Each structure stands twice: as C-alpha cells, then as structure tokens.
Amino acid sequence: xxxxxxxxxxxxxxxxxxxxxxxxxxxxxxxxxxxxxxxxxxxxxxxxxxxxxxxxxxxxxxxxxxxxxxxxxxxxxxxxxxxxxxxxxxxxxxxxxxxxxxxxxxxxxxxxx
Amino acid sequence: xxxxxxxxxxxxxxxxxxxxxxxxxxxxxxxxxxxxxxxxxxxxxxxxxxxxxxxxxxxxxxxxxxxxxxxxxxxxxxxxxxxxxxxxxxxxxxxxxxxxxxxxxxxxxxxx
Numbered sequence: 338x339x340x341x342x343x344x345x346x347x348x349x350x351x352x353x354x355x356x357x358x359x360x361x362x363x364x365x366x367x368x369x370x371x372x373x374x375x376x377x378x379x380x381x382x383x384x385x386x387x388x389x390x391x392x393x394x395x396x397x398x399x400x401x402x403x404x405x406x407x408x409x410x411x412x413x414x415x416x417x418x419x420x421x422x423x424x425x426x427x428x429x430x431x432x433x434x435x436x437x438x439x440x441x442x443x444x445x446x447x448x449x450x
Numbered sequence: 451x452x453x454x455x456x457x458x459x460x461x462x463x464x465x466x467x468x469x470x471x472x473x474x475x476x477x478x479x480x481x482x483x484x485x486x487x488x489x490x491x492x493x494x495x496x497x498x499x500x501x502x503x504x505x506x507x508x509x510x511x512x513x514x515x516x517x518x519x520x521x522x523x524x525x526x527x528x529x530x531x532x533x534x535x536x537x538x539x540x541x542x543x544x545x546x547x548x549x550x551x552x553x554x555x556x557x558x559x560x561x562x
Contacts, residue, residue, distance in 0.1 A: 367520065372552075379553075379554040380552040427493055437482050437542050440482075441493040441495070442493060
C-alpha cells in the first residue's frame with residue numbers, strides 16, 4: 338500500500354505570495370491532519386479534515402486554510418506569506434477506528450524569502 | 451500546563467545502554483498514546499502505540515503507560531547509534547474532539 342504523499346517537496350516563495358500544498362493520504366484513510374514544524378516550536382497542529390469537513394483547528398491565523406476533496410486528498414493554502422512561515426509542513430492520515438494512529442508523509446519544506 | 455510535555459534533552463546514553471524517555475499529559479480522559487521517532491530532516495515515523503495501563507513490548511522498545519499518574523514512557527534497550535533521533539510523544543486530547551497533540555520531543559544521542 339502506498340504511503341502518504343505530499344507535493345511539492347520543496348518550495349521557495351517570497352513574502353506576500355501565496356502557496357498551496359497537496360497531500361494524498363494512504364488509500365482508505367479518510368482523516369488528514371496538517372502540521373507545521375519549526376526548530377523553535379516543534380510540531381504544531383494546523384487543522385484536521387475528515388470526510389471533507391474540518392474537524393479540528395489549531396491556533397493559526399486565518400491566512401492558513403485547508404480543504405479536503407471527496408477522494409480524501411487534501412490541500413492547505415497559506416496566503417500573504419511571512420518570513421516566519423518558513424517551515425516543514427507535514428501531512429498525516431489516519432483510518433477511522435484505528436484510534437487516531439497517524440502516518441506521516443515526507444513533508445513539504447517551504448522557504449519564504 | 452501544556453497538554454503534552456517531554457524533557458527536551460539532549461539525552462545521551464552509551465551504546466548498549468537503556469534509554470528512558472518520558473512524557474506527561476494533562477487530559478485525564480486521554481485514551482490513545484503514541485511514540486514517534488524523527489530523524490533529522492525526515493518526517494516522524496510511528497514506533498509504538500499504547501492504549502491500556504501497563505507495559506507493551508515490541509522488539510527493543512517498551513512503552514509504559516500509567517493513566518493515574520498521566521505518564522507514558524518509552525524504554526529502548528540495547529541502544530544503538532542508529533537510535534539517535536528525536537522522539538515525539540503524542541496523545542489524543544478527548545476534550546478537544548480527540549485531537550492528537552504532540553509533545554516537543556526529546557533528542558536522543560547514542561554514543562558509540
């Protein structure tokens with residue numbers, strides 16, 4: 338079974354631009370969570386989607402948004418990028434009933450200049 | 451109090467020793483507990499999950515859960531240099547719709 342995939346793997350943007358990241362979960366997994374990881378802040382929860390609905394949301398500004406499609410693929414969008422948005426963005430998927438065991442993708446490394 | 455806490459380390463142990471990693475959590479209703487390993491520049495990978503009080507063993511890894519003390523630990527026996535990584539504890543927070551929260555991680559260094 339293929340693992341979680343994320344595209345793109347690396348991205349360089351400038352301040353003020355916007356970016357869209359994509360995540361394809363493991364086949365059969367319906368829950369997708371997004372995390373931001375920086376050296377100083379660790380793994381910070383952004384949001385979780387289940388069956389195309391946002392189920393949980395972290396404490397991030399409204400510039401961070403996401404959505405999930407009917408095939409469980411998910412995208413997250415960051416508008417008006419700031420230097421502090423430079424981070425590794427991780428997506429994790431889980432299967433309903435497996436008590437939230439999450440499997441991570443390789444991540445997208447975003448650099449904002 | 452933070453929802454999930456870990457000693458940040460770094461924790462250094464000699465090769466062949468037992469490494470002990472600790473985690474405490476704030477939500478008494480939490481039911482699911484996970485340990486992930488993350489190598490530098492890589493994404494976290496699941497090592498073990500534990501749901502009941504007591505010990506759970508998988509190879510050189512043993513997870514220990516004590517819900518009364520709100521404490522979960524990971525023991526790594528016969529530590530190897532390849533075990534050098536950051537270990538993340540994760541807990542489901544029932545009062546926040548079962549959201550999984552990660553601790554800050556403990557950096558482990560196994561010295562040959």
